[in-house]
Amino acid sequence: MSGLASALDALWAFVSHIFDPFCGSVGVFSLFANNTLLACGDSGWGDEIGFGFKVTVTLACATLPIGLTIGFLIALAAQSQEKPLRRAAAIYTTIFRGLPELLTLFIVYYGLQIFLQAALAAIGFQERLEINAFFAGMIALAFVFSSYCAEVLQSAFKAIPNGQYEAGAAIGLSKTKTMLLVILPQLIRIALPGIVNLWMNLLKDTALVSVVGLTDIIRQTGIAARVTKEAFLFYLIACALYLVLAVLSSIAIGFIDRWTKRAGASR
Amino acid sequence: MAGLTLQSVVKQYGAHPILHGIDLAVNDGEFVVLVGPSGCGKSTLLRIIAGLETTSKGQIVIGDEDVTHLQPGDRGIAMVFQSYALYPHMTVRKNLSFGLENLSLSKQEIDGKVAEAARMLAIEPLLDRLPKQLSGGQRQRVAIGRAIVRDPKIFLFDEPLSNLDAALRVQTRGEISRLHKRLGATMVYVTHDQIEAMTMADRIAVLNGGNLEQFGAPLELFDFPANKFVAGFIGSPQMNFYEGTLRQVEAEKVTVEVAGLGLVAVPVDGSTASVGQSVTLGIRPNHFHLRAQSPASDHKISFRADYSESVGTETYVYGKIEGSDTSTIVHLSGHVAVDENDLIEFGVTPANIHIFHGESGLSFAKRRADGSLIAP
Structure with missing residues (x-):
């Protein structure tokens, strides 16, 4: 069994090396930046920047589903018949939209550490605990993303006429089924432009996590800039990478948009 | 099909009463129109029959079954909304079949019911279009079709013609009346337009301020109004x-x-x-x-x-x-x-x-x- 695992591991390493967009066989840096500061391996910073790019993308992609889920729940709470739920949703969005993202990150990174340390101490666990920068960044960005996302979804909910819920009820759908089959498909269409906007912001906000030691694009290019004294070059590379992410996102979003329209037409 | 009986139906929002003990008996296969000025409680009453609103007091009986506390989907009703409430992300065909997919019907049965309703309402060419590609009158017919396929005990209409222009209104009025004769179904129809009420109804219920002022045949209300309000409300000009x-x-x-x-x-x-x-x-x-x-x-x-x-x-x-x-x-x-x-x-x-x-x-x-x- 362990032999199979190591074989799969080796296969994955081989495949990811070939298809690595930066330092793989057909990677940008491998093909066009040999014998420069962006070369891969010990002679340049290509693999470090490539790794930073992957971390940034992974962080954004990991944050998105968490942020969307929390945002959806907050939007539901904001429309609830229950006053405490509405109030809790309002407090949540006010706090996380009101605080600077960097401050939220610090509070989560250090505060979570203190809170977990205290909780573990209460059950007799005295070991020193350190929160992973990636995890802290993901949680902090998810809080910020979800608070803005909740507002986008709330306005999308308001754009769906009450008759849609009632028509679902009148044909015998449960509230859950009405939400899944009738409301959600419409909600996605209405909220998509707003969520796309938030996704673009999220991609850029990942840069903040470098301040707590996460090796993302900004941190890696920053280190390279300080060591090589070529700040302009490396920050220009960082700009290019963020723009590549934006362009790729736009293309993907275009596909999603067309898919939602097609899905509507084919139903 | 089935009759409908409302027994002392009261609706209050907090301390604010909307309906003051409505008693109404609709016969099986009858077309009853609820009329009254804005805010008189007619739409609320219809929504109570549908189960979209709860009663504060009173009973709703459809056929022989007390449905007062049943969910809308379990009452055997189908509702045509003022806004049509078609699902914008679904084609006309899907809009018609969607409610049936919830029931344990075979695809053949569903397709048969959809085809029959589409033929009856002359909307076969529209089946693969989305609601946004339809005119007001076409949307209206699809909304009615969605009600027909459910084969309900009672059809409920909430001001279904209010979004149509004058000429289309007259035409659709005739279509709904013909549909009623053809299906022989029990229909309860809400409107504030008393011309609609007079031309379509077997009997009219006139509501005012949450009270049932009079319930009778159109000409009876016209010739023998029970009170000054009914006399002033029925008939145009007043x-x-x-x-x-x-x-x-x-x-x-x-x-x-x-x-x-x-x-x-x-x-x-x-x-x-x-x-x-x-x-x-x-x-x-x-x-x-x-x-x-x-x-x-x-x-x-x-x-x-x-x-x-x-x-x-x-x-x-x-x-x-x-x-x-x-x-x-x-x-x-x-x-x-x-x-x-x-x-x-x-x-x-x-x-x-x-x-x-x-x-x-x-x-x-x-x-x-x-x-x-x-x-x-």
């Missing part, structure tokens, strides 16, 4: 009202004194009246006849015209009865040339005059052509 005093009371006739009209003898039941009592006299605009065409037995009225509106087939004359300050509308058939300040002599048949109690607004009982007394 009935003319004049304040007066009872001067003479007999078993089969009362005499009322009205400014400008003098003493008017009206054949109504005088058993509940007393001399000196304040009353309101009502005359429908179409019950004024030009003196030349009116029999000698008619009550004579002199009328001073302010202005008139002619639409070719009929003329509306606005003005006041000489000696009275009350504005009056007269509806004459055909084109009649009337100038401002013209003095016109009219006659009104006493049997067509209505009298209402001053305080309660209740109608004095009148006799039908067969001699039977209609008490409010």
Whole structure:
């Protein structure tokens, strides 16, 4: 069994090396930046920047589903018949939209550490605990993303006429089924432009996590800039990478948009 | 199909009452229209029947089953909404079949029901379109189709024609009436347009301020309104009202004194009246006849015209009865040339005059052509 695992591991390493967009066989840096500061391996910073790019993308992609889920729940709470739920949703969005993202990150990174340390101490666990920068960044960005996302979804909910819920009820759908089959498909269409906007912001906000030691694009290019004294070059590379992410996102979003329209037409 | 019975249905929002104990029995296969001014509770009542609102008190029975506490989907109703409420992300075909997919029906059965409804409503060419690609009238037909495929016990319509233009409204009105005859279904239809109510209904329920004012056949409401509100609400243009005093009371006739009209003898039941009592006299605009065409037995009225509106087939004359300050509308058939300040002599048949109690607004009982007394 362990032999199979190591074989799969080796296969994955081989495949990811070939298809690595930066330092793989057909990677940008491998093909066009040999014998420069962006070369891969010990002679340049290509693999470090490539790794930073992957971390940034992974962080954004990991944050998105968490942020969307929390945002959806907050939007539901904001429309609830229950006053405490509405109030809790309002407090949540006010706090996380009101605080600077960097401050939220610090509070989560250090505060979570203190809170977990205290909780573990209460059950007799005295070991020193350190929160992973990636995890802290993901949680902090998810809080910020979800608070803005909740507002986008709330306005999308308001754009769906009450008759849609009632028509679902009148044909015998449960509230859950009405939400899944009738409301959600419409909600996605209405909220998509707003969520796309938030996704673009999220991609850029990942840069903040470098301040707590996460090796993302900004941190890696920053280190390279300080060591090589070529700040302009490396920050220009960082700009290019963020723009590549934006362009790729736009293309993907275009596909999603067309898919939602097609899905509507084919139903 | 099934009948519908509402027993003492009350609806309150907090301390604010919307419906005050509505009792209504709709027969199996009957087309009943709920009418009334805005905010009278007619849409709330329909939503209570549908199960989209809960009752504060009272019972709703469909067929033999008490459905008061059942979910909308379990009541055997289908509702056509004012906004149509079509699912914008689904094609017409999917809109029609969507409600059936919830039931344990085979694809063949679903397709059969959809095809039948589409044929009945002439929407077969639209089945693969999205709602945004349809006109108002087409959307309306799809909404009705979505109700038909469910084969409900009762159809509920919430002002379904209010978003259509005038010509389409008349056409769709006819289509719904034909559909009712064809399906033989029980239908409850809400509107604020009393022309719709008069032309479509087997019986009309007139609501006002959360109370059921009268429930009866369209012409019964027109000819024998239970009270001043119904008299004013049913009929277009509205009935003319004049304040007066009872001067003479007999078993089969009362005499009322009205400014400008003098003493008017009206054949109504005088058993509940007393001399000196304040009353309101009502005359429908179409019950004024030009003196030349009116029999000698008619009550004579002199009328001073302010202005008139002619639409070719009929003329509306606005003005006041000489000696009275009350504005009056007269509806004459055909084109009649009337100038401002013209003095016109009219006659009104006493049997067509209505009298209402001053305080309660209740109608004095009148006799039908067969001699039977209609008490409010």
